[in-house]
Amino acid sequence: VRHPLQEYLKVYQDGKESWIGCVRCGHVLCETGKDWMDACSSAVFPPTKAGPLMALLVGKFVFKLWCCPSCGVSLKVGLVVEQMEERTA
Numbered sequence: 213v214r215h216p217l218q219e220y221l222k223v224y225q226d227g228k229e230s231w232i233g234c235v236r237c238g239h240v241l242c243e244t245g246k247d248w249m250d251a252c253s254s255a256v257f258p259p260t261k262a263g264p265l266m267a268l269l270v271g272k273f274v275f276k277l278w279c280c281p282s283c284g285v286s287l288k289v290g291l292v293v294e295q296m297e298e299r300t301a
Contacts, residue, residue: 237285
């Protein structure tokens with residue numbers, strides 16, 4: 213049984229256990245209750261990657277992309293505080 217979590221993520225259940233996986237390739241990211249983003253591949257891009265008008269965010273924010281480590285499908289993109297990203301990278 214699977215339930216949609218978002219476009220490329222599903223919660224799979226077999227009656228006893230449940231886990232979060234990639235819809236595109238079926239890769240298991242983690243058990244439910246854990247942060248699926250921790251199991252992803254990620255990349256960081258400057259805000260200007262979205263266009264020159266984003267230049268005012270340089271030095272303050274970066275875009276972070278989370279992907280399935282198996283097939284590479286984009287699971288989430290977020291604008292995060294640059295200093296926070298430097299501490300977690």
